[in-house]
Amino acid sequence: MKARVFVSVKPTVLDPQGQTICSALNGLGHNEIAAVRQGKYFDIALTNGVAPERASRLLNEIARDVLSNPVIEDYRVEILD
Amino acid sequence: MKARVFVSVKPTVLDPQGQTICSALNGLGHNEIAAVRQGKYFDIALTNGVAPERASRLLNEIARDVLSNPVIEDYRVEILD
DSSP, X not given: OEEEEEEEEOTTSOOHHHHHHHHXXXXXXXXXXXXXXXXXXXXXXXXXXXXXXXXXXXXXXXXXXXXXXXXXXXXXXXXXX | OEEEEEEEEOTXXXXXXXXXXXXXXXXXXXXXXXXXXXXXXXXXXXXXXXXHHHHHHHHHHHIIIIXXXXXXXXXXXXXXX
16 A cells, blocks of 8 residues: 655744745746745655554544644645555 | 655665664564655645646656755656636
């Protein structure tokens, strides 16, 4: 089973990395770019035989406790197959 | 118009960050986790009035030239709306 966990900075939190990329792109002449926000994702492979509900619960727990900082980040778990 | 650019390490390239996360999760008792690969994504907002074909071409160019290192990374552009 494969899953993907997305972690992004909360919409209310500043993302200086994204802002820097946006300024750099504008500076390179790409004036069509209005805003950039950066996030990260984790492609996770689970061992065979894990039930889908168990996988979903486990991945949400891992995303909350290990992969994201819940003070400033949101996460989203997507089961791929 | 909004788009998302995904950048990931090529499958043939080692991802030590992902391996470290995988070991850490196994060490925490999550033995169902077989492998982890980390990637990043960019949520990009374009100014109004950019034609979809132009946006797609522009974003592919930006992804290739600025957001990824084509020697070790793959990218994928997704137009959201």
